[in-house]
Amino acid sequence: MTDDGEHRLEDALADALDARDAAAFVHAGSTRDPTIRYCRPSLAAGRHAIAFDGREWHVRSADAVSTHPADALTTRLADAGLAGTVLTPARIPHDAALYLEDAGFTLASSDVVARTRAAKTDAERERIATAQTAASAGVRRAASTLADATVVDDRLTFDGEALTAARLRTAIDEAIVSAGGFPAGNTAISVAGDGDVLRPDDAIVLEAAPREPGGYHGGLVRTFVVDGDGGRERRAHVGVTHAFRSAAALLTADARSVAAVEADLEAEVRAFGFGDDDGIETRVTGVGLESRERPVRGSHEVALGAAVRLDASVRVDDGRVRVADLLEVGEEGVDWFEAPSRSLDPTRALE
Known part of the structure; x- marks a missing residue:
């Protein structure tokens, strides 16, 4: 985190404590x-206990104390004359909570850090952009493989071997690593019917959410069809991509709740003739140190500074057409993070 980000966090924590x-x-x-x-991005790998008292940070690390870091931190806080209520995230480790309670502190849950994380600094946006570039490299590698595939016995083949979902996933991960990212176990391939066999005219959904070396994630989903004949798949794709434009316009106009943006995505897909029986799914979440983070609940606001993932899909026969992209909400409106074409044609992703 930059100095500006650290100061913003400390100001937010101080206000919450007051x-x-x-x-x-x-x-x-x-x-x-x-x-x-x-909170403490410079800490070495390992277990730590941290505290901010409104003026300064207190840190105890497992490799520097003889007891549990939370035990050592609790002693430090007591020695500094602190008492009463301490704010914690909703999910503080049970043993740490016990050390604090045994020392006489009362725990109160606070989402102040999560709320602060929702608005990204310039440095955070650059890290997310780096992760998204790695995700794009992975999807483009898959698109290149699909574009060069041939059809043998109604199956896609590449370099003389059957092209499977597992093989395509490996290609994506290798490209992500070559681009300086880490797949983070978030790469997935979805296809109708046999989950590993890739065939012409199938909607092949590729999902990647790698992280860059600093821990920030990207998020990208594309649907490709090799030798597709259009029809219902193309109409679903048009509906989904138009939904993204509509949601971007909505966020340009004003801050909106997650629920409102998800509803707008769904309404646009429905406008292209899809309904309750078509399995329309929409999801809007923040992205950062987690692949999905605040704003994530329906009531959370997608406001200035947010980096969010829009995800929309609709069922077509026994498969799905799905797209996901990242955008940031800035002073002048929204900007999309770099990504390949949303076209169903894999060759377009290479342009």
Whole structure:
């Protein structure tokens, strides 16, 4: 996090402490925990307990203390004369909570860090853009493979071997790594019928949400059809892509709730003749140190500074047409993060 981001977080924490008449904000966990990573990004890998008392940070790390980091931190807070209520995330480790309670502190849940994380700094947006570039490299590698595939016995083949979902997923992950990202176990291929056999005219859904070295994620979904004959799949695709334009216009006009943006996506898909029996699915979430983070609930607001993932799909026969992209909400409206074409034709993704 940049100095500006750290100051913004500290200001938000100080305001929350004043409003709740609390002594400190406290959390514990490993550096894989997004809250730990966001609050103290420079910590070495391992287990840590952290606190902010409105003026300064207190940190105790497993490799530097003889007891549990939360136990050592609790002693530090007590020695500093702090007492009473401490704010914590809703999911603080049970053992850390016990150490605090045994020392006489009262725990109160607060989402102040999650709320602060929802608005991204310039540095965070750059990290998300880096992750999205890696996701795009993965999807383009898959598109290139599909574009060069041939049809043998009603199956797609590549380099003389059957092209399977597993093989395509490996190609995506290899391209993500080559682009400097980490697949993070988030790459998935979905296809109608036999989940591993790829055939011409099938809607092949590719999903990637890699992270960059700093831990920030991208998020990208594309649907490709090799030798498709149009029809219902193309109409579904037009509905989904028009829905993205409509949602972007909605967010350009004003801040909206997650529920309102999801409803707008669905309404646009329905406008193209799809209904309750067509399995329309829409989802809007933030993206950052987690592949899906605040704003994530229907009541959460997609406001200035947010980086969000729009995801919409509709069932076509026994498959689906699905697209997901990332956008950021800025002072001048919304901007899409870099990504390949949304076309069903894999060759278009290579342009």
